[in-house]
Amino acid sequence: MIPNCKDIRKSILSISRESGHGHIPTCFSVVEILYAVYSTIRHDPENPSWDERDIFILSKGHASLAHYTVMAHFGYFDMQSVYSYGSFASDFGCHADRLKVPGIEASTGSLGHGIGLAVGMALAFKIRKNSRRVYALIGDGESNEGSVWEATMVATNLKLNNLTIIYDNNMSHSRGLQIHNPAERFKAFGCKVTEADGHDLIGLTSEISKNGDMVKAIVAHTKKGYGCQTLIDNQYQWHRKSPTESEFEKLIGELDEKAI
Numbered sequence: 001m002i003p004n005c006k007d008i009r010k011s012i013l014s015i016s017r018e019s020g021h022g023h024i025p026t027c028f029s030v031v032e033i034l035y036a037v038y039s040t041i042r043h044d045p046e047n048p049s050w051d052e053r054d055i056f057i058l059s060k061g062h063a064s065l066a067h068y069t070v071m072a073h074f075g076y077f078d079m080q081s082v083y084s085y086g087s088f089a090s091d092f093g094c095h096a097d098r099l100k101v102p103g104i105e106a107s108t109g110s111l112g113h114g115i116g117l118a119v120g121m122a123l124a125f126k127i128r129k130n131s132r133r134v135y136a137l138i139g140d141g142e143s144n145e146g147s148v149w150e151a152t153m154v155a156t157n158l159k160l161n162n163l164t165i166i167y168d169n170n171m172s173h174s175r176g177l178q179i180h181n182p183a184e185r186f187k188a189f190g191c192k193v194t195e196a197d198g199h200d201l202i203g204l205t206s207e208i209s210k211n212g213d214m215v216k217a218i219v220a221h222t223k224k225g226y227g228c229q230t231l232i233d234n235q236y237q238w239h240r241k242s243p244t245e246s247e248f249e250k251l252i253g254e255l256d257e258k259a260i
Contacts, residue, residue: 005031005201009227009255011069011079017248021086021094024243025225025235027066029170029198030137033220034058034070036204037135037166045075048103054132055121057106059114060139060168061095068092068101076103112145114138115165119155122163135164135208141172143179149189155215156190164208165191165217168198170224175236186217198222228254 008031016022041054058067065085072079084090091100095109105121108114118136125132138148155163165186173179187193191214196207198220207218225231228251231238243251 005035006227006255006258008035008066008069008073010252011072011082012065013243013248013251013255015065015069015083015085016242017245018083019085019087020242022065022242023062023240024065025231025238026060026063026139026168026170026172027069028226028228028231029222029224030060030063030066030168031070031226032199032201032204033137033166033168033222034066035073036201036208037137038070038074039205040208041133041135043103045071045103048076052132055105055118055134057108057114057118057121057134057136058096059108059118059136060111060142061108061114063139064092064094064096067096067104071103077101111139111142112147115148116151118163118165119151119158119160122155122160123158125162126158126160131162133162133164133211135166137166137168139168139172140170140179140182141176143167143182144173144177149185152186152189152191152215152217159213160215161211161213163215165215166208167217167219168222169219170198170222172224183217183219186219191215191217193217193219195219195221199226227258230254 012027043053044050068082085092086094096104098104098107106117115136118134122134183193224235
């Protein structure tokens with residue numbers, strides 16, 4: 001039985017506390033998105049290299065701890081192994097390495113690159129007349145990078161209806177070049193666009209499972225630090241922070257108080 005999203009967040013906090021690493025607020029913003037993706041796509045945790053699997057790319061690579069934790073819950077590897085996160089010689093780096101972690105499709109970290117890889121893979125499947133699909137989760141902050149929109153333009157020009165772009169609208173861009181009305185931007189670039197509550201697991205799963213005849217973009221409205229008010233209120237202070245023991249207990253208490 002796969003634990004619920006509150007349990008996943010508790011694991012993220014525990015691993016961050018143990019390791020001294022982690023982008024906790026951004027990890028918390030994408031838990032339901034990741035869970036919905038792995039509940040929907042064709043994949044086999046016992047055979048991560050299955051030839052007919054769909055492809056998922058986490059372009060916002062600094063949320064790797066959330067990615068590892070969700071994958072562990074789905075059975076790709078034992079959760080205990082993720083506790084080595086960020087340590088010397090660990091396979092579980094602060095940005096994922098596709099050559100070290102089973103099920104990771106792309107080594108990401110340089111923001112704005114993941115979506116380009118996703119477009120190339122989707123095109124390859126089209127050329128081969130293969131039914132496999134590609135999903136890319138990008139951040140609103142990384143979408144300050146022009147490569148995001150160039151890749152989107154290429155995808156719509158090539159009519160890659162096997163590509164789904166999920167945009168984590170957690171307002172990280174508020175400290176940079178703000179992207180107002182991202183749904184309108186994706187529509188202007190030729191995508192079929194829907195908007196969703198990024199913390200509504202049932203709604204997200206339903207939306208991700210829908211295919212169409214165009215590149216699909218899902219604008220998922222999320223909260224950075226969702227589940228813990230302390231993280232929401234102090235997201236920049238916590239951007240790269242690991243909790244002390246007392247902070248860990250406080251954050252766990254906030255998670256227990258919230259019905260998620």
